[in-house]
Amino acid sequence: MANLNLRSTQERTYQAIVVGSGISGAWAAKELCDLGVKTLMIERGPDVTHLKDYPTTNMLPHEFPHRGQLTEKIKEENPVISKCYAFREDAMHFFVKDAEHPYVQEKPFDWIRGYQVGGKSLMWARQVQRWSDFDFEGPARDGFAVDWPIRYKDIEKWYSHVEKFAGISGFKDGIAQLPDGEFLPGYELNVVEKYFAETMKKQYGGERHVISARCAHIHGSAEAFAAQGRGSCQNRNLCQRGCPFGGYFSSNSSTIPWALKTGNLTVRPDAVVHSVIYDEAKGKATGVRIIDRLTKEVEEFYADVLFINAAALNTNAILLNSTSTRFPNGLGNDSGVLGKYVAFHNYRARVSGEHEGHAEYTTSGGRPTSGYFPRFRNVYKQETDFLRGYAAGFSAGRGSGPDTSGIGMDLKNNLLNPANYGPWHVGSHMMGETLPKESNYVALDSSLKDEWGIPQLKVSMDYDDNDEKMVKDYIEQMSEMFTKAGFTNIQSSDSKQAPGLDIHEMGGVRMGKDPKTSMLNANHQLHAVPNVYVTDGSSMTSTSTQNPSLTYMAFAARAAHHAVAESKKK
């Protein structure tokens, strides 16, 4: 390991280091900087600066040579990432290509990654539903994983804190399993979605709700966000390219420029973290060892407090690779659970249909969200032969497709004057909670290494019987609900997609009360190395049914404040 001392130790010392610049890392950095902490944020990929590095953001459809479609060559070279719905001609530069960062699939796992400043916060789907105590109490009530060491009351004010800054649009729906938050004006459901919501309310005694999904978009007045340099969402639905208006929340448009303005943040892109440095004498972590992505030079950075928020599976990989005499099996891994009990969301099934009613209506304009079914299965008590439940997306839409049957001038005039309104199309997809199990795990491969000499990650995750039953139930229930609403041509499908494509992998560094069975305590610190915090997806004890990013943001803010309060005690 050469070149360690090219720059003085002092120059490479900060008060805090945050590994990762995605949603959770940049939130931790922003809070630390706001609290006056000199912070280094390390990112393995290249820099992506807001506005400057969105090369496709204002391109028109005809400017893409294949009009958005992937070429066969790209698909052949990228069998995994090509499956991702957002990996298209306009945004593929923000996704990790298969060949660039190989990993070992002990079982099929589609690992969707974004290695750049901002991480996946650039291309995420921006859905932000709060978790509730039905989620945090789930493992204890239903006897799986371990009990969460926190409850909704511990996190509630941090949800509010991050929501006000990020900008969340939604309605106060008053649903116990989906707590209301600090909302900007919501996006109204369309006429058919409203009809469906009303029908569900009547048919299921008020127990099944269809709401407008809360999303991280600035809707209505953007005045409160002017200080961040962000404006209102323009309903472009081109978010994955990076937004020139800052209309949706990303690290790049929001937390990173904010933290930079404090003068306390240093961003170090192109730095692949090899491991966390553990000082046996001091009994704490003192920094991180990085390998420059381009030059391959090794360098060390030091700080009193470390946040490891490298994205769920990569945080596992870094801790597993951080071995020492004290921690031969990975940093803080006294329990042996590091890398285990990983889980994800079950996105396999869809139900679609048509609606002949409301034929006099259509829609206009754009919106960045759609309908959402909060979980209704097993909420208050166990009702089914599977544990937990699922949320679901729901949307209705109608296009005025042209009649393309003809040829010549007839066809041309039909194309230019589309007047054919078919029936409304309705569709839904499931978002099922999966149960973390010891048999679902990630580990370092014993022989294969990456370009930087770091062991490749081996992923071993699979569905189980509980998931199969849930898929079946979702299809039955959604088909029944569609039938009750009078929808026709109801079709269902089970994609059997591998875990990973949900892009909601979680766990492996789980929180818990007991150091013997968990990695992190109630304050997001490693039980055994309390100056190391983890607040990304790896910290999740269970998965809930709600999209997890908002909870990572809240955890990161909460942990940053805890770290600063702890340092003041000294």
Next chain:
Amino acid sequence: MNRRHALRHIALISGGLALIPSCDFSKEDILAAYENLKITATQKALIASISDSIIPAGEIKGALDLAVPDFILVMVNDCFTKENQEKFTAGLEAFPEYAEKTAGKKFADLSSKEKETLLLQGLALTGDENPEETVLAQVGYFLSSTKRFTIQGYMVSEYIQTEIIPYSLIPGEYNGAVLIADIQKTRVNG
């Protein structure tokens, strides 16, 4: 870089119009711009002529005015699987004979009305196991692919999306209950 590669390179830079000498595929030169396809200039001209029949010029421009034949070949070359490329080119190769057999004349010698009738017939073709039927299915596949990409290349062109039906990068606030009767649309005459 050998001479052939160099020529190919120049061809790509110059928009694919150059012809690359070749001796292994056919008597006629292969267009190098579409490196996965073995397409001759004559065949490209045939595709152009078909796309012209599908969306002719009139009060406003047609497919031929918007380089749609190039778009069709780029899409087939880049976005089709090898198997579908083979089906497409087989259909393309079989089309002249199909046209002559069905319409009694070479495609080029047909009137626009006759061309339309023939293409509509061809578009409806499907086949089964019988080898002759397979050829017909390939013709059908070739024509339906050509039609699909003609429509896409035409509608998602700079001309249509900036001059005729402007594409808006900012579509405006969502309205989830628009009465169709209230929508005012100016008719565009092709």
